[in-house]
Amino acid sequence: MASTSIRTLLGTRNFYAKPVSRKNGAAPEEKKALLGRPSNNLKIGILGVPNIGKSTFFNALTNSSVPAENFPFCTIDPSEARVIVPDNRFAWLADHYKPQKETPAYLTVIDIAGLVRGAAQGEGLGNAFLSHVRSVDALFHLCRGFDDPGVMHVDGSVDPIRDLETIHYELLLRDIDWLQKVHQEYKVVASRLGAGGNAVEKKKKEDFPTITKCLEWVEKGNDIRMGDWTNKEVEVINQQYLLTAKPMIYLVNISEHDYLHLSKEPNPTIQRIQAWIDENHPGDLLIPFSGSFENQLSLFNDTPEDKQMVLEDASQQVGATIVSALPEIIVNGREALNLHQFFTAGPGEVRSWTTRKDTLAPQAAGVIHTDFERGFIMAEVMKMDDLKQLGSEAAVKAAGKYYSKGKEYTVDDGDVIYFKFNVTNKKK
Numbered sequence: 444m445a446s447t448s449i450r451t452l453l454g455t456r457n458f459y460a461k462p463v464s465r466k467n468g469a470a471p472e473e474k475k476a477l478l479g480r481p482s483n484n485l486k487i488g489i490l491g492v493p494n495i496g497k498s499t500f501f502n503a504l505t506n507s508s509v510p511a512e513n514f515p516f517c518t519i520d521p522s523e524a525r526v527i528v529p530d531n532r533f534a535w536l537a538d539h540y541k542p543q544k545e546t547p548a549y550l551t552v553i554d555i556a557g558l559v560r561g562a563a564q565g566e567g568l569g570n571a572f573l574s575h576v577r578s579v580d581a582l583f584h585l586c587r588g589f590d591d592p593g594v595m596h597v598d599g600s601v602d603p604i605r606d607l608e609t610i611h612y613e614l615l616l617r618d619i620d621w622l623q624k625v626h627q628e629y630k631v632v633a634s635r636l637g638a639g640g641n642a643v644e645k646k647k648k649e650d651f652p653t654i655t656k657c658l659e660w661v662e663k664g665n666d667i668r669m670g671d672w673t674n675k676e677v678e679v680i681n682q683q684y685l686l687t688a689k690p691m692i693y694l695v696n697i698s699e700h701d702y703l704h705l706s707k708e709p710n711p712t713i714q715r716i717q718a719w720i721d722e723n724h725p726g727d728l729l730i731p732f733s734g735s736f737e738n739q740l741s742l743f744n745d746t747p748e749d750k751q752m753v754l755e756d757a758s759q760q761v762g763a764t765i766v767s768a769l770p771e772i773i774v775n776g777r778e779a780l781n782l783h784q785f786f787t788a789g790p791g792e793v794r795s796w797t798t799r800k801d802t803l804a805p806q807a808a809g810v811i812h813t814d815f816e817r818g819f820i821m822a823e824v825m826k827m828d829d830l831k832q833l834g835s836e837a838a839v840k841a842a843g844k845y846y847s848k849g850k851e852y853t854v855d856d857g858d859v860i861y862f863k864f865n866v867t868n869k870k871k
């Protein structure tokens with residue numbers, strides 16, 4: 444099938460208009476609200492056209508063995524797995540406290556079926572696919588950069604930019620369709636409401652201008668996440684489950700040879716994709732990896748020494764340091780979800796807890812137990828850097844760096860916290 448660019452499909456529309464800088468419009472005195480819904484179980488989905496290595500990547504990443512065969516739509520139902528997030532701070536704490544139990548942070552990853560052109564109109568797995576995308580909080584957008592005539596491509600040739608555009612186009616079409624329906628509904632309510640109406644109707648009338656603005660934005664070919672929205676607008680957007688609002692990290696699946704020689708030979712495929720991202724989605728991250736290489740490495744997941752030997756052999760062969768790309772991908776996936784870690788640490792357990800950025804101390808306590816939030820008295824906080832530098836909790840205290848923080852304290856990434864609470868006072 445011949446490739447058709449998004450620009451051609453949308454005719455004269457100003458597709459991929461340069462987005463407004465996300466930084467410039469931010470009101471300096473106000474903290475920017477985050478796109479996305481707060482949840483204790485945030486998930487990141489693997490997205491892309493069929494047969495490009497999504498399940499191979501999922502298996503290597505999560506040590507799973509879902510089918511990853513050489514035919515399109517090998518994956519139909521999404522698989523889900525949790526993967527430990529590498530974190531030096533956690534490792535340091537575990538080493539320092541030598542606890543009976545260690546509980547690291549996890550990232551939940553979902554392997555989604557391949558999406559084809561026309562999905563928004565029901566092609567391929569169509570709407571089922573789009574509803575899987577809807578249920579995740581961020582996306583690893585995977586594309587094929589390996590040239591292997593033995594692995595078929597649904598569009599007949601390897602062309603990552605075309606594939607990226609196919610996916611973006613389908614997500615955008617689905618958002619346009621969704622927003623058009625919501626816009627129509629809110630417009631009717633807004634025009635007949637006058638001063639009356641119930642609370643739900645009043646809210647729709649109030650939200651109507653934001654919905655109109657969002658619709659105009661996506662109809663110009665822009666992703667919602669590239670817009671510069673006020674906090675009030677973000678609240679409205681977060682109620683709409685828009686696909687183009689989700690944070691996205693681009694992953695290019697290249698051949699083993701190309702991966703091993705990345706630092707030595709400029710890779711034209713990656714350069715082309717980077718230029719495309721810079722033009723259309725500035726600021727988004729691109730991480731190359733090799734599904735076939737990671738797949739081989741993952742065979743040694745249970746014997747880390749052997750894995751290290753394979754990496755050392757590969758490094759020697761090519762004269763450059765070769766590491767797995769997966770830790771970087773996991774860490775950045777978490778970053779895209781705007782997640783923070785705080786730690787509780789003692790001889791019983793060292794544990795990494797997950798919150799969204801900008802969480803206040805009582806809500807962070809609530810992640811551990813609702814009683815901690817209800818009866819919150821204070822958070823006793825050590826900064827990870829202080830603890831590492833001074834060497835022990837006692838030394839941190841002696842240096843006056845063991846802080847007592849109240850309800851208004853915003854928990855920082857890497858805080859080591861001991862919560863004080865009293866439930867009986869608060870039970871009314």
Ligand SMILES: Nc1ncnc2c1ncn2[C@@H]1O[C@H](COP(=O)(O)OP(=O)(O)OP(=O)(O)O)[C@@H](O)[C@H]1O
Pocket residue numbers: 491492493494495496497498499500510511512513514515516517518519556557558589591594696697698699733734735736
């Ligand atoms: N870097 C690579 N180099 C060569 N072959 C690869 C590479 N990555 C994956 N493959 C091969 O591509 C084929 C398709 O892989 P996989 O099943 O993981 O794709 P998928 O995107 O999950 O497909 P589907 O959308 O059908 O579920 C497999 O045969 C796999 O071994």
Ligand SMILES: [Mg+2]
Pocket residue numbers: 497498499510511517518554555556557
């Ligand atoms: Mg698959």
